Amino acid sequence: MRKHDEPIATPDDEAFAKRARALFEQSVDELDANTQSRLNRGRQAALAELDKSGPLTIRTGQWVPAAGVAAAAVVAVVLWKGNVPDDPIAPPSSATDFEILMAEDSFEMLEDLEFYAWIDLETEPVDADDNVG
């Protein structure tokens, strides 16, 4: 049974719709620069809503746990080496460590943490000799 409301599009209907669509697209293309600028600003305002609903928190806070892990890793390496300096004149500065860790290239360093730990071990005797004098 055919639905009584089922419309049948004639070729004339399709031609009409095609012309209407073409005219509409032309009117869209002719939108002035000011209108397009306002649309752009509205779009940016909409995209800003994404930041308000969570991503901003993620963006600002994403390195905090990473920095914590990095700092813990450095402490672990120092303790593992058993190389806590005895010299009270030049104590290790945790603030300096933190600045180094927060430097942009330090995150690349963390990828090769074992390598740098090995380098540190290799240079340890020289440092020890320097401290003796």
Next chain:
Amino acid sequence: MTACATGYAVSCTREDHAGVRTLRREQELNRFLAEVEKRALRIAEISIRDRDEAMDLVQDSMIKLARKYADRSPDEWTPLFYRILQNGVRDWHRRQTVRNRVMVWFGRSTDKDSDFDPIAAAPDPAGRTPDEQLQSREAMQSLESAITELPARQREAFMLRTFEGLDVAGTASAMGCSEGSVKTHYSRAVHSLRATLGEHWQ
């Protein structure tokens, strides 16, 4: 190689992946809105015959889509966006109806067309206008006037199907009705517009 791809993914957390997903989603949404915004503005403008009001409606719709439905699949964004926009248009008409009643009570004119100037509302021409462009604009203005005379549901179906190019299912989703209703509204709209505009228009 990123930190996430190494065995020492110290900084690679769930938040990182969420941030990447969010950035990608933001880019997708930006592309979607940039692609749809101009047509949406014209559709809203034809519906309410006021560009500034239409601009507000489109901006509100973009914000609502970003706020509520950004997590949805991009395939769903078009019908969702137009559903939000159509709801905004309907609310606008309801407010206008109330406003007109108040104006009647105060004895003011309720002729909503009295201060509508189709020439002023037409898009700004970019430079000199050839005769063909002028004729096209006049044809479009005639079409717009005829569209505004349609019942609301026919108008919605026609513009979503013809101007935005939504299929029947997408139009039904945007309008919040059945696909059969969309077909009926659209067919009646086309026949009504053709009768109003006449054969010479085509």
